[in-house]
Amino acid sequence: MRRTIAIAAFLLVLASLHVVALGRSTVERKQLPRGEGSAIVLPSPLLKIAALEFRGLISDYLFLDSIAFYGETLNRTERPRIKEWEWRWLYQTLTASTDLDPYFLDPYLFGNAFFTWEAGMIRETNDLLAKGSGYRTWDWMLPFFAGFNNFYFLQENEKAAEFLMEASRRPDADPMLVSIASKLVFKEKKTETSIQFLEEMLQRTDDESIRQRFTTRIEALRGILLLEQAVVQYQKRFHRKPQRIELLVAKGIIQNIPQDPYGGKFYLDPSGSVKSTTERELMPHRKQ
Amino acid sequence: MTTLWPIALITFKEGIRNRAVYGITLVALLLFGATALVATMVPREVGKVAVDMALSTISFAGLLVVLFVGINLMAKDLDKRTIYTVLSRPISRSQYIVGKFLGMIMLITVTMGILSFLAISAIVMLKTIHGGFFTRFSWQAIILADCLTVLMLIVLSAVSFLFASFTSSSFITLILTIITYIIGQSLSGVKALLETPSHELGFTVSPVTMNMVKASYYLFPNLSLFDIKLQAAHDLPISSSFVIWTVVYGLVYIAISITLAALIFRKKEFP
Numbered sequence: 001m002r003r004t005i006a007i008a009a010f011l012l013v014l015a016s017l018h019v020v021a022l023g024r025s026t027v028e029r030k031q032l033p034r035g036e037g038s039a040i041v042l043p044s045p046l047l048k049i050a051a052l053e054f055r056g057l058i059s060d061y062l063f064l065d066s067i068a069f070y071g072e073t074l075n076r077t078e079r080p081r082i083k084e085w086e087w088r089w090l091y092q093t094l095t096a097s098t099d100l101d102p103y104f105l106d107p108y109l110f111g112n113a114f115f116t117w118e119a120g121m122i123r124e125t126n127d128l129l130a131k132g133s134g135y136r137t138w139d140w141m142l143p144f145f146a147g148f149n150n151f152y153f154l155q156e157n158e159k160a161a162e163f164l165m166e167a168s169r170r171p172d173a174d175p176m177l178v179s180i181a182s183k184l185v186f187k188e189k190k191t192e193t194s195i196q197f198l199e200e201m202l203q204r205t206d207d208e209s210i211r212q213r214f215t216t217r218i219e220a221l222r223g224i225l226l227l228e229q230a231v232v233q234y235q236k237r238f239h240r241k242p243q244r245i246e247l248l249v250a251k252g253i254i255q256n257i258p259q260d261p262y263g264g265k266f267y268l269d270p271s272g273s274v275k276s277t278t279e280r281e282l283m284p285h286r287k288q
Numbered sequence: 289m290t291t292l293w294p295i296a297l298i299t300f301k302e303g304i305r306n307r308a309v310y311g312i313t314l315v316a317l318l319l320f321g322a323t324a325l326v327a328t329m330v331p332r333e334v335g336k337v338a339v340d341m342a343l344s345t346i347s348f349a350g351l352l353v354v355l356f357v358g359i360n361l362m363a364k365d366l367d368k369r370t371i372y373t374v375l376s377r378p379i380s381r382s383q384y385i386v387g388k389f390l391g392m393i394m395l396i397t398v399t400m401g402i403l404s405f406l407a408i409s410a411i412v413m414l415k416t417i418h419g420g421f422f423t424r425f426s427w428q429a430i431i432l433a434d435c436l437t438v439l440m441l442i443v444l445s446a447v448s449f450l451f452a453s454f455t456s457s458s459f460i461t462l463i464l465t466i467i468t469y470i471i472g473q474s475l476s477g478v479k480a481l482l483e484t485p486s487h488e489l490g491f492t493v494s495p496v497t498m499n500m501v502k503a504s505y506y507l508f509p510n511l512s513l514f515d516i517k518l519q520a521a522h523d524l525p526i527s528s529s530f531v532i533w534t535v536v537y538g539l540v541y542i543a544i545s546i547t548l549a550a551l552i553f554r555k556k557e558f559p
Contacts, residue, residue, distance in 0.1 A: 049474045049477040049478055050474070052512075053344075053473050053515040053517065054344050056340035056343075056518050056521055057340050059340075060337050064326070067329075101340075103521075103522040104336065105333050106330055106331055109332065138424075
């Protein structure tokens with residue numbers, strides 16, 4: 001009896017020590033330096049060979065690893081939340097994942113959602129999308145996104161139009177794409193085209209914070225469109241351009257000046273085109 | 289055939305009774321469970337990941353069967369000296385090898401059949417829950433990929449028979465077979481890498497290396513040829529001429545290995 005109690009007590013001590021040691025080790029491990037040195041992804045040709053017949057599986061693993069890492073950073077308090085080299089590591093991981101299985105859709109979508117808005121890695125994202133678009137020839141979404149990035153972040157409308165035309169040729173593509181593309185090329189009705197393009201994009205975005213950005217931007221552009229049309233009407237009626245935006249209300253062309261959702265005020269610049277005091281908000285941020 | 293059949297049957301029975309088979313099935317079962325878990329972590333291509341994982345599990349479990357059950361079957365008769373009783377019967381040594389190999393084919397086919405059934409059940413289950421995420425999906429491609437995996441395993445098993453015919457211990461056969469598997473899966477990748485122009489590669493490949501790789505390309509079985517898991521996962525077109533030539537290649541390689549194994553085994557002296 002005494003023996004049994006002694007053994008039980010001994011096991012109990014070991015068990016509690018096990019829990020403590022596991023907990024401490026996990027905590028201490030988090031303190032270990034995790035510098036740039038650990039951020040190495042094997043070059044794809046080697047990875048392809050090392051993956052043996054499990055390329056698809058390792059591609060899945062790399063993708064899940066990168067979304068798990070991204071998910072973990074959401075709890076961080078420091079700013080910027082994700083460091084430069086971490087973005088690079090994420091990009092390399094997704095590149096490796098899509099080198100192992102270039103038909104895998106998820107890494108492209110994930111990369112497109114996060115490398116553009118947060119990291120400002122627009123050109124890199126478009127390289128990734130171009131690769132996916134080359135393999136997934138049945139999929140119109142990837143060239144569509146590449147086109148959108150060119151239009152929205154890089155303001156390279158011709159390039160954007162090329163991607164949109166490519167997208168429009170693919171099965172089940174939205175018929176609107178052709179009309180957006182042609183307007184981008186001929187630079188006509190810029191504001192309307194932008195609204196149309198953003199509305200297309202809004203439909204295909206799940207991320208709530210990005211949706212919010214699109215909605216605000218569409219609202220701002222609608223305000224500008226309204227004012228632009230009012231300016232045209234003013235010109236028709238008075239045969240000259242209005243000097244101040246308030247004249248549009250004073251002369252009864254519009255009831256009131258729309259609010260700038262970014263918190264600024266709309267005004268007319270000397271050439272008569274509609275601007276906002278929050279111009280920088282209105283123009284998409286441009287990071288290189 | 290009448291002389292081969294009893295050996296084949298006894299080999300198969302011995303193999304299927306091996307406890308390792310249950311262990312391997314259990315591992316596969318756990319991995320199929322993991323398939324269901326992992327696939328749902330992917331936002332869109334649930335189907336692709338499910339097929340990837342299911343087919344990889346079949347391949348991996350089959351590899352374990354060939355390496356740890358198959359090689360033992362061959363070695364047991366030698367280790368336990370039961371080979372003397374078998375060879376004292378009116379059968380030739382070549383017939384013994386061929387019979388053993390037929391039993392091995394049966395074992396691989398039956399165990400892979402069971403694993404494939406489990407894999408298909410896992411995919412069916414995921415497909416009923418997440419049907420919308422199985423956009424590019426075809427049972428035909430999956431079953432074809434599965435069949436080619438089985439053929440790959442039979443080729444590897446044939447090579448292990450060849451090794452077993454001249455080595456003295458099953459451990460050496462095991463090591464040689466593992467090396468063959470790794471070389472066989474990576475060979476075409478290495479060859480393609482070394483054949484890229486040196487200015488893209490960043491280093492020059494010596495002609496000796498190149499010739500060695502080329503020699504191994506014809507010597508070792510090209511196991512990566514039988515791997516169409518990626519195509520199956522995305523339902524990409526698989527030409528019938530590819531399938532036919534790959535099957536022909538596999539059968540020829542099996543025939544060569546078993547013939548050589550029989551020839552060497554005929555001359556073998558037992559301790």
